[in-house]
Amino acid sequence: MQKKNFKELKINSLLVKKILKGFIKNETRKVGFKKVVVGLSGGVDSSVSTYLAAMAMGKENVTGIIMPYKTSSRESLEDAKKIVKKLGIRSLKIDITPMIDAYFSAFPEADNLRRGNKMARERMTILYDHSAKENALVLGTSNKTELLLGYGTLYGDMASAINPIGDLYKTQVRQLAKDLGVPKEIVEKKPSADLWLGQSDEEELGFSYEDVDRLLYYLVDKRYSDKELIKLGFDKDFIKKVIKKIQDSQFKRKLPIIAKISERTIDRDFRYARDWGR
């Protein structure tokens, strides 16, 4: 499919860079930390988060952790290493194969979804362990597209302390990546969660990021009605499918719901910013 450029999604990268660098720096400082730790997959999202962190905090305050599984592609590993080298950040490689295989030896029938989720959560526990070990905040790498579609593992890759790119659609992350100087081959490669061999985001989702980002922009940001979206040329079934994905994954974007008993329940009538007093 030919890549289309939709001008409504184009961002002012310089401005975004300024806002996001400040975000990482300030939100890290407020909790008394000076460092961040990030899972490096070799993909464009974690690359952009890491670039921003290195610019905001200084390369010596960023640790990139590369966590391959035995089926992870060589290319992903090489790309992650490229980022480390280019930025001069600290990094380590932790193979998650022993942990994953030990667990699934008891459940050999487990399908790709279960295995993929387990890998994402294994990586999360490693990141949080290093967060405690190094007094470093876990930096998020989920973009707005996957957050809205629920295309991520709850408490896995969706877990982080601060997420600089969660309000940027995938195509916007790509534009920012390009403008930040992320190597071209990383920006342009086929997006993949790399949880199993040959996995492709767009094949799994059934549409391209360019198409869905443009739809999400009008649907979410601009609050267009179905009628207006159809008028813009979006297919009715495509709209329906995307809305269903957003609705079905709402739970992933919320804290667990709490049964209300008392006069003051957390997040209902006990409302404070996380930056409370900071």
Next chain:
Amino acid sequence: MVFRIGIAQIYPTLGNVERNFAHIKECIDRAKEKKADLLVFPELSLTGYFLKDMVPNSALRVDSPIIKDFLKKSLEISLILGLVEETKDHIFYNSAFFMEEGKIVHIHRKVYLPTYGMFDEQRYFSKGNKIRAFNTKFGRFAILICEDMWHPSAPYIAAQDGAEMIISPASSPTRGVRQKKKLEISNIWESMNLTYAKMLSQFICFVNRVGYEDGINFWGGSEIVNPSGEKIIKGKYFEQEMIIAEIDIEEIRRDRIPPMIQKDEDREMTIKELKRIQKKNAKKEF
């Protein structure tokens, strides 16, 4: 009348009055060193913006020791400060105080409390119900807090009440980052400030905060626009800064000769028409 006005484009700490109090006092000292006659702070400068349930804990009564301390300082420099005001009967307002010569000269209670999208003010604050100009050592001023400025009737009333300068303390969040364009929200504010200054032929002093609260940024870019619609001073975007400008209130006179809008303004007609619209709307049946 020529005077020196300072703008303290600060980064308040959310819900930490003590820390903000100390920081504001430092700013006042610095402004005095720079020979400012008047120093303006942003909206809720003493408390931070997204307070939610912290509103009652951050509130101050007019007779609180902190206010008394500022009143003492106001003997040397006039101050405009944003804070959560608690009345005797425990009503909370998003207010700005004008303090000078040891007295509170004016309190503006924010009238238009944004409660939509990311904003939630009316959940926590009560609405002010007055827009008044007031006399100061430097001329006749009015205060309109942030969202108040988005209702053209507010600066219009202030100007009709004789305001020579509208001070607008703000906590405006950053949003809108289109390619090849300036920050969208700053663009709108700057056009608004220019338009009001020129149309109403008075000064606009816009004082916006900076910093982050739970991932939301505030963009700064404070400015003073003169009655001809020219920026006389501009603060940096996103950075803490103190800027000082010299204001010559006589510029208003120069802008109003030849008379343009002021002389011909038909207040009677405006009131008559507004009353007619009010009556018509009251009659509407659903």
